[in-house]
Amino acid sequence: MxxxxxxxxxxxxxxxxxxxxxxxxxxxxxxxxxxxxxxxxxxxxxxxxxxxxxxxxxxxxxxxxxxxxxxxxxxxxxxxxxxxxxxxxxxxxxxxxxxxxxxxxxxxxxxxxxxxxxxxxxxxxxxxxxxxxxxxxxxxxxxxxxxxxxxTSSIEAPRPILNPPGKPMTGKVPGIATGPIVGGNLTSFVGMLGTPFEIDTRGKIVLIEETHEPVNTVYRYLEQLRLAGKLNDCSGILIGECTGCVEAYGVTYEELIDNYLVPLGKPLISNLASGHGVYKAAIPIGANAVMDGAEGTIALLEPAVRYPGMV
Known part of the structure; x- marks a missing residue:
């Protein structure tokens, strides 16, 4: 851990x-x-x-x-x-x-x-x-x-990560995935490829969110991740919002997920409130979690913080 x-x-x-x-x-x-x-x-x-x-x-x-x-x-x-x-x-x-x-x-x-x-x-x-x-x-x-x-204060575990009321997450691909959460903003994620700080997704749950990019550009970034092996190596995919990401050639962000990420067959949840959206869930990077792609749920298996005397 x-x-x-x-x-x-x-x-x-x-x-x-x-x-x-x-x-x-x-x-x-x-x-x-x-x-x-x-x-x-x-x-x-x-x-x-x-x-x-x-x-x-x-x-x-x-x-x-x-x-x-x-x-x-x-x-x-x-x-x-x-x-x-x-x-x-x-x-x-x-x-x-x-x-x-x-x-x-x-x-x-x-x-x-x-x-x-x-x-x-x-x-x-x-x-x-x-x-x-x-x-x-x-x-x-x-x-x-x-x-x-x-x-920043709770040591409860397991603890679910919940969206605000009335904004449920959506299970897109069934299956259970476990592992530490990595990732975040897609542009930044892709920008680290080929550097000493390239993100390791092996056995990890990958969080992806973006803002103000047209859908064809989002596709380009996702394709780069796939070619780099990052989407094949991961255990599951957690999709956040793409705020201000306008459709391109008639394709929306949700359609891009359905047509491109769902066929990968990895447990997948979309519509997590995160990053640049109005609502921002707190996602611990590096903490172990479990996600259920059928139920559209994710829970932390360990807290993100500790108190004196704890390991």
Whole structure:
């Protein structure tokens, strides 16, 4: 089993970092105000407000901020401001051996997918495909916060991953699949192929979600995953939303799943609330889970966090 970071408790300090694209200072400050109102403290990375075009400064500086948070004994959890682009650029600068010996909760989605999977594969650390700092705002659904705070504090196992009421997951291919969950944002997933941080899907449940890509582009990415063996090696496929993914040549996202992924014969569930959608389930990357493709259910077989004294 992978390493579980210590659970988050009221009064703990969150380390805020910007690891990919920049975010406006006013937005960062407003989101921090909301975060503090939940009873958590905040420490800012030195480069949190940096902006150089579409990147939040050089990769080495962004990586330095992340490593500083892992080294700071006050910090119990690390929360990126946003994803965007550029997160993969920090990976060569990270000391994964140090991270493995100083495990902490890391949460995010979108381009943060690259970091979450690298933490699991390089440091054997469970992380969360869940909220970013940008999601801490008054209009964020209560479901998202409930998912986030449950995942960062609960040691219940097994524990089902549930969509919000009235938005059921859909079983597409029957069968039981078990294994650690990997993956996340499809663009980021594909972008890691051929690098030292390529995602290992062997015996894993693969999570896939995307945003604002036409369906023919989504097909191209899925075909690249298939040719790389990632869809053949996995034990099951968990499909999240594709927000703003417009149909192409009359083919919708759901039809693409039915026509391309279902024939692979892997246990498959679609319509998981995740990533870029309005509703965001908290999915632990690296935690063992079991999915039932007939019933359209998935449950965690282990918690994502631990308390002092627990293994």
């Amino acid at each position: 992978a390493t579980k970071p210590l659970a988050l408790q009221r009064g703990d300090v969150i380390g805020i970092v910007t690891l990919g694209s920049p975010l406006e200072a006013a937005v960062i400050d407003a989101r921090i105000d909301v975060l503090r109102r939940t009873g958590l403290g905040v420490v800012l990375g030195r480069h949190v407000y940096d902006a150089t075009g579409f990147l939040a400064g050089p990769a080495a500086g962004r990586a330095e901020d992340l490593m500083t948070m892992f080294a700071d004994p006050r910090v119990k959890m690390i929360l990126p401001t946003r994803g965007g682009v550029g997160v993969e650029g920090i990976l060569p600068y990270l000391d994964f051996a140090y991270i493995a010996n100083h495990p902490k909760i890391v949460s995010g989605y979108s381009d943060i997918t690259a970091l979450l999977n690298a933490l699991y594969q390089q440091a054997d650390l469970i992380s969360l495909h869940s909220l970013l700092l940008i999601d801490f705002k008054s209009e964020t659904p209560a479901y998202n916060f409930e998912q986030f705070f449950t995942a």
